[in-house]
Amino acid sequence: MSVTWSASMITPYADLGSAPLFRKEIELDADHGSVESAVLHVSSLGVFEAAINGRPVGDDVLSPGWSSYEWRVRYRSYDVAALLEERNVLTVSVGNGWYRGRLGFAGMRELYGDRLGLIAQLEIGFADGHRQTVVSDETWTAIASDILADDLYDGQTIDARRRDPDWYTFGGSQRWVLNARTLDFDPAKLTPYVGPPVIRHETLAPVKIWSSPSGRTLVDFDQNLVGWLRFTVRGPRGSEIRIRHAEVLEDGELGVRPLRDAQATDRFILSGGDDFFEPTKTFHGFRYAEITGWPGELTADSVEAVVVHSELRRTGLFECSDPELNQFHRNVVWGTRGNFLDLPTDCPQRNERLGWTGDIAAFAPSAAYLFDVNAFLSDWLLDLALEQRHHEGLVPFVIPDVLKLLRDPAGFPSRDSTAVWSDAAVWVPWTLYQAYGDRGILERQYESMAAHVRRVGTLTSPNGLWDTGFQFGDWLDPDAPPDKPADAKADKGVVATACLYHSARLVASTASLLGRSEDAAEFTALADRTRLAFNSQYVSADGTILSDCTTVYTLAIVFGLLSAPLETAAGNRLAELAAKSGHRISTGFAGTPFITDALTQTGHLDTAYALLMQRECPSWLYPVTMGATTVWERWDSMLPDGSINPGQMTSFNHYALGAVADWMHRVVGGIAPLEPGYSRVRIAPRPGGGLTWAKTSLETPHGLVQVSWRVDDGGRLAVEASLPEGVTGVLSLEGSPDRELASGPSSFG
Template sequence: MNWHARMIAAAADFDGAPLLRREFSLESGHGAVTRATLHLTAHGIVEAWLNGRPVSEDLLTPGWSAYEWRLRYADYDVTELLEDTTVLGLALGKGWFGGRLGWAGGGSYYGDSLGAFAQLEVEFEDGATQLVVTDDSWASGPSAVLANDLYDGETIDARRRDEAWKRPGFAGDGWTGVREVEFDTATLTPYIGPRVTRWAALPVQEVTTSPSGRTLVDFGQNLVGWIKVRVQGEAGAEVTIRHAEVLEHGELGTRPLRSAQATDRYILSGGVDEFEPTFTFHGFRYAEIEGWPGELDPADLTAVAIGSELTRIGEFHTSDPLLNQFHENVVWGMRGNFVDVPTDCPQRDERLGWTGDIAAFAPTAAFLYDVDGFLSDWLVDLDLEQKHHDGIVGFVIPDILKKIEQATDFGPVDSTAIWSDAAVWVPWTLYQAYGDDAVLGRQFDSMTAHVRRVESLLSPAGVWDTSFQFGDWLDPDAPPEDPALAKADTGVVATACAFRSATIVAETAKLLGRTEEQAEFEALAARLREAFNAEYVRDGVVKSDCTTVYALAIVFGLLSAADEAFAGDRLSELVAEAGYRISTGFAGTPFITDALTQTGHLDDAYRLLLEKECPSWLYPVTMGATTVWERWDSMLPDGTINPGEMTSFNHYALGAVADWMHRVVGGLSALEPGYARVLVAPQPGGGLTEAETSLVTPRGPVSVRWTLDGDTLTVEADLPEGVDGVLRLPGEDDRSIGAGHTSAQATVRTASADIIR
């Protein structure tokens, strides 16, 4: 791009939400306009209009990236919006650039001034081009927004609304000029991933009064976005809406928000007012309403769910309503946390791109939605942050923690297992899901830099038992105040993850024809495997003798055949000893059902999956959850919120088991990257009598359906043209299948439903 625009800021603060405008006329003598394109970005978040008509429905533009080195811009075709005289109007909010970030209480870490950058290119019939750009000729003024912050909410004064600023001839009171802001246009880059949009609207399900007399609204679903309001009352009256995910003993459960206010305030004009706070977002199911004039009509409140625009590609359904609800919770949790970056949670004073969460969840995400662009965009920021941090992949991307003194209690940030392994596991997942090795080529330097950094941290024994580790974070047996205090030895977890990453990088190098790196990482993987067994394995017993270490050792392929068989049996014993309740945290949870299945303990995997007592995947469902919780017991059975300081009711990481559900319960998986060949291999159990799984692959739609009638398993599969696969049924030899419809039956024996349930 040949940039002529400048980054401009309002001459005054205007409550952190200034308006910017430029009126212009189309040049004459060039014929009709053939095309007009607006390139738009900001320091902060920006919304744009041409003569009062919105340029797009995008939200929170330009999102959150590693602003120091990369600021994305959006392109809009605005040909149909131009008139002979036109006003280009821009509204700015704080967003991630100028608002609060993290739990330390600070903000504006990227800069002190909100700014806008716009370049409108108008092409005429005769080939001439007219440019309208942000520069010192623009005007700035106040908006109706009195306060805005992603964490704290938005305040809007309807008495200050004046839509005339968007149209020609406006000369409002209090308007002034602008100033240019120092800005390097070399950081500008187009979006790779999708924009943030509205994707659902939910009506009020119930209006109640709390024990303390407060008005509560329930939308029936934990979501991420805001409440659109229609209200009429006395001019100057104020309506306050505070949001939360749960109720605690009938009152709004705000303690998990920590310092986030999550509160929107609306000052009424005296007429019919509509409010939509597009400079913030909240994670909520419930809202507490104060100051509403007269009787509240539920039709005047609509919950608007927002998130990155993603296409749903994977579906899953079974005969078990609780399991179906759990899967739906996984979907909603993902959508709520895929708001421009893959965040840990959407409600409290955090909402950061924690690398460990997406490392665990990426396979599930890549099945449910097409996340190729979304995660590829985020990986660019990971690579940039890593290059400026000695090869270290930080805990969060974008890495805001580096800007906050004493941001964590974990000491100096260095590479850490699972979290930093996102540099390897996420691009590998995208390649496996969509079959395009371009992501591996783009991320190869990042992948190798991570594993080499890990290699530099190994102890003389060749294992990764140095530096801080999150380990099996949120092990349910850890105390609420210390979620890192897990049963699994952190060195065992870290070394296992290092082996997996080295193995993946070696395979990546082979695919890309990088023979030297292939040899390097194959050798490293071999050394890590040898060191792991020498240091941590004795006659099949893995150090710390708990479910997570066995799950990782089995699934990652660290053990000999004899030791793996022992480990599988020991894992089965431990699962039974725990009463088939969950005993794993972030490290073990994505892999434990696969480890049980791989070693011949499918019935145990089903019993674990379908357990309803706490801790378990279905316990939150029995408690009315509509998203996946951060902790297995985020809410205690008596309806009290977990006493830990860190408690969220919308975290997707522990929903990573849905990947196993798709492949093993549903029976649909890839034999080759991008589903060039497909494995149809349902493994019934748990008393389920049917399941249906479908996926829109890069080569077309694939579906698997099965029913179990007594001991008779009936499987129906459909593959697209050009795709073949393997049908694998219990007790039967593998069978090749081709495109089109396949139907088959087999006799199977599964564990009694009574035993499972």
């Protein structure tokens, strides 16, 4: 909905010492008949919640989220006709959120501005055609609310003694009131949401309440989740309930060291009556809560955990005969949910929670199967393109690029393009095109895609290799020291040059699709030069690749850098290295998303399954054996003895290493697109790993695709598939010729 803004961005005249509650009394214009329409448009510098006569205008929380505030501030529009009476009170509370709260790992706040702001415009249409418009301006007031403190990292403090029913009563008097004043703000920055809002999804009850060795009351929700606790309670006036959150336990107490200096603590001060508390201006990543000061007995009915993330429709399902592999897949799903809170983040719990580009570059294919993320990631890509456009084609490490605002974080590398991370500008839109078949995403992001590859082309050495500048490389290689996550076995130049080739090929394909023939020729030539340089500088005559480790062979195979004979040799060496490691994982962020594909592509399916089904550390299933309910940042975020990894950086909710789910969907389950958007489908399950059955389904843009298979005691494979109306496909089974599939159900074997 396009809005012509006449409202002003307003702020309290002075600091109120709490989250401000903006207030405006509204009388409907008389003698114009019934209200036929009423739409409230709202945005803020900070995060807002709006209500009319005390009733929320929508289900969303933490709006308008986090965008690149310098150039784009999103607004939400609400149909509020059903909420209006003859006399009304419009209130909007605004918290610090991402705009003014703490951001990043350098302990800084107010990186975008030091004043919270609100802009609101209520447009009312009457039966006789009359229009009434109410806008935020200096006639509004700002009240000191019951929220004494709010921060995404540190938590929220609510004092129920400060609540006043007059806040929501027309003509009511209020305490701690200031007039509003206008802020200098360009309304041209305001843009409607492209992606979905953040909402509450479900609630979880405690499964266990007990006393820790130190006598603290601990609560287990049996799931690492993102959100908060809410409850109704009665206790002595002025008493305080304190809730600390953590993902894991260590030595029987909350394991808070991985949070670094994020306090993750909510405080609730009681009024003496029945108080309802819900801290909606923060969020926590947690499974466990430590509750102090609860009046009386704390039971499973006393509190509930509210799960919060962006409103995403689940599209892809997977299940198989192995319970632990099913749990791993559930962990991937929950990790996606927890980190898709307004933008794709690295983690939801410590003092970071940033939109790291490398994580989503690796994970986008898995996400696009599990959920409809088209709008969600398209919104984030708009900010990526904006940041890039203002920085000479550089795709930063995080989007929005808050790191550029940090004042010289100690030991942090200089900013420039880096493989995998900056490649998100290309890989993510291409993934969305493959998943949803909409060329519009390529058209919108093409300049960004091309600018990234052109910039990297200027960073290569005279020999054509991308072996200059800082690289994360195969980040978090399990053989790297805990305090040196970039010290991987894979040569950084090999990783970066392979990624340049892959991105150049994808941009060349995109240019061809969009009819940009000159650009297609330019990027094809760059890809060809890069492939030649890679082979001449990094690949020996016998197929050995520099640094001779799993990740370099993986990338060379999957990205198509090798001739057929050399690819065969590389596949054999990759399988040999995997076996030599005892089929334990030996790849980091760069190699992990692709290693099972590289093995499958070169005829080593059994080795790929051996990696997938491994239980010993490091492996995908090791965390499952340790009770994990989300994917970890490190393969050994928790050590076998139950202690937390000694490194200063570890999280128990990171989705990047769960990128193997994409292979599970395509190879174990058997569903892959033959054409973008699944207008034609490849049904190609490849049983192995001791699995006796699997079933998977995907709600595509054309309808539901379903595949199930079972291996009987005699080793015979039976497959059932179903394609939606108008969709055809190809069935590909090992040992049998491919056959065409028509719409509808089919059975084989």
